Amino acid sequence: MSSTNPKTYTTVPAQKVAFLGLGVMGYPMAAHLALAGHQVTVYNRTATKSIAFTAEYTGTGTVKHAETPRLAARGADMVFCCVGNDDDLRAVTLGADGAFAGMEPGAIFVDHTTASAEVARELAAAARTLGLRFIDAPVSGGQAGAQNGLLTVMCGGEQAAFDAIAPTAMAFARACTRVGDSGAGQLAKMVNQICIAGLVQGLSEAIAFGQHAGLDMPQVLDVIGKGAAQSWQLDNRGKTMVADQFEFGFAVDWMRKDLGLVLDEAKRNGSRLPVTALVDQFYADVQHMGGQRWDTSSLIKRLK
Numbered sequence: 001m002s003s004t005n006p007k008t009y010t011t012v013p014a015q016k017v018a019f020l021g022l023g024v025m026g027y028p029m030a031a032h033l034a035l036a037g038h039q040v041t042v043y044n045r046t047a048t049k050s051i052a053f054t055a056e057y058t059g060t061g062t063v064k065h066a067e068t069p070r071l072a073a074r075g076a077d078m079v080f081c082c083v084g085n086d087d088d089l090r091a092v093t094l095g096a097d098g099a100f101a102g103m104e105p106g107a108i109f110v111d112h113t114t115a116s117a118e119v120a121r122e123l124a125a126a127a128r129t130l131g132l133r134f135i136d137a138p139v140s141g142g143q144a145g146a147q148n149g150l151l152t153v154m155c156g157g158e159q160a161a162f163d164a165i166a167p168t169a170m171a172f173a174r175a176c177t178r179v180g181d182s183g184a185g186q187l188a189k190m191v192n193q194i195c196i197a198g199l200v201q202g203l204s205e206a207i208a209f210g211q212h213a214g215l216d217m218p219q220v221l222d223v224i225g226k227g228a229a230q231s232w233q234l235d236n237r238g239k240t241m242v243a244d245q246f247e248f249g250f251a252v253d254w255m256r257k258d259l260g261l262v263l264d265e266a267k268r269n270g271s272r273l274p275v276t277a278l279v280d281q282f283y284a285d286v287q288h289m290g291g292q293r294w295d296t297s298s299l300i301k302r303l304k
Contacts, residue, residue: 007149009036012167018042018072018079020092020099021113022049025139026082028146029112029172033080034060036171041065043072043092069093070102078165079103082112082139085257086119093123105131108161110169112153114138114254116261117183117190120156124182133161136182137169138189142250150174154192156184190262196296197259197279199233204300207241211304217242237297244304249295256283 015038019030022044030053034040039062044050050065057063066072069092073079079099083089089111093099099109109127111120111134120136127134135157145151153169153176155162162178169176179188206229210217221238224230240246259280266273282299291298 007032007035007171009171010167012036012170014038015077015168016041016075017168018066018069018076018099020044020069020072020079020081021083021088022053023082023084024143025112025146027053028143028149029080029082029151031057032149032172033168034063036168037061038168038171039063041072041076043067043069068097068102069099070097073099073102073107075104076102076107078108078110078168080110080112080169084113086115089113089115089119089123094126100127100130100132103130103132106133108133108135108165110135110137110165112137112139114189114258114261115186117156117186117265120183120186124157133158133164134182135161135165136185137165137176138185139173140189140192141174144249146172153177154179154185154188156180156182156186156188186261187265190258190265193255193258193262194273194276196233197255197276199231200237200296200299201275201279201282203231203233203238204241204297204303207238208300208303211242233297237295240295241297241300246291246294246298246301249297251293252283252286252296252298253292255296256280256287259283 017033017038018041020043022042030040030042034057042050042053042065054063054065083092124134135155137153137155139151139153141151149172151173153173155178166176207217210220218239225234282302285302286298289301
């Protein structure tokens with residue numbers, strides 16, 4: 001979070017919430033909940049991060065950290081989570097120290113991790129047996145969207161649980177939408193990543209072509225950005241790709257993890273994704289070039 005916070009918060013009743021996972025996305029998301037006036041207890045696998053969060057946001061109201069997910073979730077109306085993958089998600093939800101063990105009947109677990117639809121359904125069923133509710137709610141918008149409180153949230157789960165969490169989630173979102181039952185949020189995020197993979201590869205080829213042709217590419221991008229070629233990727237990554245700048249945004253390693261989920265799901269449901277599979281291999285090339293933490297727009301590096 002920057003020192004200047006442009007987010008305007010809609011007034012909603014203060015909730016007692018927990019947030020598990022204070023990475024590049026989770027930290028600012030939890031911060032927006034605190035700044036919106038909610039009582040926030042945070043947990044992070046590396047405790048120094050949650051201690052630092054508490055020190056930074058203690059002036060916003062009741063903010064504290066807990067040593068386990070179970071302790072963080074105790075008494076919370078809602079438990080938000082943003083961790084790395086399916087196994088990380090199981091680690092913070094299940095078992096004696098997991099969040100489910102600390103939650104009270106009727107409380108809602110909201111998972112913002114980009115994970116499999118399979119684990120979303122698994123944990124929704126586990127929550128249901130304990131009298132809990134579960135929403136899978138992956139996000140789009142990247143680190144900048146998290147910092148500015150402008151994420152797009154795609155939710156799967158029961159309508160009543162979604163209706164309960166949506167006003168609170170709007171502290172860090174510009175849109176929060178239910179797209180179906182458990183797992184549907186994760187499937188919608190996969191659709192999002194398929195779109196992005198194709199768009200970034202197309203933009204990479206277009207820019208490389210223009211550069212080889214000797215065009216003034218910043219000017220060309222300005223021109224075509226006013227027509228049918230316009231996209232978020234062109235507007236926000238086009239000129240940085242021209243400038244060979246890739247040290248920000250969503251990392252190649254994370255995109256490969258997401259595309260792995262996509263391709264696994266495609267095998268299950270019979271979808272044919274030839275372009276997505278090819279772009280996944282192009283991202284593997286970028287990893288081999290040392291670009292594991294480069295922004296996903298670094299696909300163009302293969303073409304230069």
